[in-house]
Amino acid sequence: MQKSAALLILLLVIALSFPAAGQTAEDGTSSSGTATLTSDHKFIPVEDRLSELRLEIIASYQPTTDKAPVLLNRPPDIKKKHVQPVKVSDTSFRKRLSARSAIIIDALTGQEIYSHNPDRPGQPASTIKVLTSLIAIDYLKNQSLVPVSGRAASMPRSKIYLNKGKSYYANDLINAVLLASANDASVALAEKIAGTESSFAQMMTRKANQLGAQKTVCKTASGLTAKGQQTTARDLAMIFGEAMKHEEFAERIKLPKAKTSYGKTLRSHNKALWQIAGAQGGKTGYTWAAKQTYVGKFSRNGEEIIVAILGSRNMWNDIDRLVDYGFSKKHELGIAGTEDDKTTTTEDSLSLKSDLVVLSDNKKSEKL
Numbered sequence: 373m374q375k376s377a378a379l380l381i382l383l384l385v386i387a388l389s390f391p392a393a394g395q396t397a398e399d400g401t402s403s404s405g406t407a408t409l410t411s412d413h414k415f416i417p418v419e420d421r422l423s424e425l426r427l428e429i430i431a432s433y434q435p436t437t438d439k440a441p442v443l444l445n446r447p448p449d450i451k452k453k454h455v456q457p458v459k460v461s462d463t464s465f466r467k468r469l470s471a472r473s474a475i476i477i478d479a480l481t482g483q484e485i486y487s488h489n490p491d492r493p494g495q496p497a498s499t500i501k502v503l504t505s506l507i508a509i510d511y512l513k514n515q516s517l518v519p520v521s522g523r524a525a526s527m528p529r530s531k532i533y534l535n536k537g538k539s540y541y542a543n544d545l546i547n548a549v550l551l552a553s554a555n556d557a558s559v560a561l562a563e564k565i566a567g568t569e570s571s572f573a574q575m576m577t578r579k580a581n582q583l584g585a586q587k588t589v590c591k592t593a594s595g596l597t598a599k600g601q602q603t604t605a606r607d608l609a610m611i612f613g614e615a616m617k618h619e620e621f622a623e624r625i626k627l628p629k630a631k632t633s634y635g636k637t638l639r640s641h642n643k644a645l646w647q648i649a650g651a652q653g654g655k656t657g658y659t660w661a662a663k664q665t666y667v668g669k670f671s672r673n674g675e676e677i678i679v680a681i682l683g684s685r686n687m688w689n690d691i692d693r694l695v696d697y698g699f700s701k702k703h704e705l706g707i708a709g710t711e712d713d714k715t716t717t718t719e720d721s722l723s724l725k726s727d728l729v730v731l732s733d734n735k736k737s738e739k740l
Contacts, residue, residue, distance in 0.1 A: 462486060465697055471690045472663075472683030475605040476698035479613055479669055479676035485698050485705070493587060493602040494682040497657030497665045498530070498553045500588075500595040500603065503576040505549045505624070506615050508561045514543035518564045520556070527555035527594065532636065534560060544632040550624050551640040553656065555594040562593035569593050580607065583614045597661040608667040608680040616653065616669050616678075625653030644668055648692055652676075656687070670695050675702060 466488050473489035484490075512518070517539040525536040530553040534540065545561050548554040562572035569592060576590035585607035591598035615621050624630075628646060629639045644651040654668020664687035667680040677698045684690050 462488075465693075468693055469681075469690050470685040471681040471687075473605040474679070474681040474690070474694060475609050476694055476701075477609050477613070477678050478702065479616070479671075479678050482610070482613065485677065485702050486694070487605070490606040491587065491604050492682070493604055494665075495597050495601060495659060495662035496588075496595050496603040496608065496682070497597075497659045497662035498595040499608055499655045499657040499665045499667050499680075500576070500590060500601075501549050501553060501558055501593075501657075502608075502611055502615050502655050502667065503579055503590065504558050504561065504572075504593045505546050506618065506621055507572075507575055507579055508542065508546050508549070508565065509618070509620055509624075511565050512542040512546075512561070514541065516542040516564075518542050518545055518560050520560045521563055523569075524556050524559040524563060527559055528596070530554055530641070531556040532638070541633050544634070544636075547624060547627070547630045547632070547638050550655070551627060551630060551638045551642075553641050555596065558593040558595075580611055584610045595657055595659070595662075597659045603682075605680040605682050608665075608682070609678045612655070612667040612669065612680065613678050622653060625655070642668065643688060644670075644691055647688065648695055650695070666691055670698075672699050675699060677702060 465486070469488075472494065473487075473492045475487040475490040476485040477483060478485060518541070519539045520534045520536055522536045525534050532548045532552055532554040534554075534556045540557075540560070542561070542564075545554075545557040548557040549561065559569055562569045566572035566575055572593050573590040576593070577588065580588040580590065580603075585603065588603040588607045588611070589601060591601035595601075616625075625642075626645070627640060629637055631637050641656045642651070642654045644654055648670065650670040650672040652669040652671050654666060657665035662683065664684040665682050666684070666687055667678070668691070669676060669678050677695070679691060679694045679698060681687065681690055681694070
């Protein structure tokens with residue numbers, strides 16, 4: 373009985389401690405006058421406090437109808453800053469190159485864009501084969517037979533391993549000189565044209581001088597190291613620029629590979645053709661004395677430059693950097709040939725070519 377009375381009193385106390393049924397927390401007080409507390413409990417459906425902020429963020433973006441990326445709708449008083457290209461001085465750029473000497477010229481006007489030690493003499497290595505092939509194109513018809521002497525066959529690499537006593541078409545040997553940088557083919561062509569390699573080297577020197585390269589002296593048809601043989605980066609660029617005006621030379625030098633009449637595939641040593649955008653053709657070279665050498669022409673967005681280097685230790689990095697820098701600086705300097713410039717240049721080149729052997733097959737028929 374006492375236990376039942378105690379339980380009844382406990383239930384009565386509990387009942388008086390809570391609001392009566394039907395009262396809500398919004399009343400603020402219970403029927404007994406006891407104050408009640410309210411809170412934004414997560415289970416109570418209340419307005420999302422972040423809604424206004426979210427609406428502001430959404431409103432700051434402007435959707436597009438063509439599924440393009442959503443763009444920030446900037447206030448009209450905030451202007452987007454124009455991104456300026458980072459300009460590099462010639463002095464700073466020079467530190468990025470390994471070549472002892474280098475030059476970049478505008479292919480149309482000949483104007484110098486960049487250089488360091490451009491007139492420093494050095495061994496040319498196989499870049500001098502530009503002259504070898506240019507003279508051979510002048511003097512020989514494509515189907516002319518060129519005999520191979522024991523001396524020519526014994527030339528060190530690079531070579532295409534011509535057989536002593538056998539004759540080859542001039543067309544095949546010229547491609548071998550320009551693409552595969554073949555020393556044996558160079559000497560065979562030289563002996564066919566001039567009788568001896570030394571006599572042919574004198575022809576090469578005269579040709580270089582005619583093209584404006586006054587500091588170039590040739591002693592070999594191959595570019596193999598020889599006492600007294602020399603060129604400069606400026607001379608190489610000048611020679612190559614004139615050579616590229618010759619249609620047949622330009623067509624040959626741009627080939628990544630060619631097949632000979634007897635089935636041998638000749639592959640170009642000029643990796644720029646497939647590694648550097650805008651490569652139009654070029655000639656590589658290497659000897660221990662010369663180190664890595666190169667001359668080539670590049671075209672981008674209607675503009676053309678010629679790059680030449682001597683004494684490089686990292687040739688392809690140097691060329692890649694020079695080409696990018698050349699076009700960038702050409703644009704910065706505003707170097708661009710006008711129609712008048714083109715007319716003048718064409719007239720000058722025609723007057724120059726009048727002193728040279730014309731390279732058409734019609735003229736070749738009067739040669740060897």
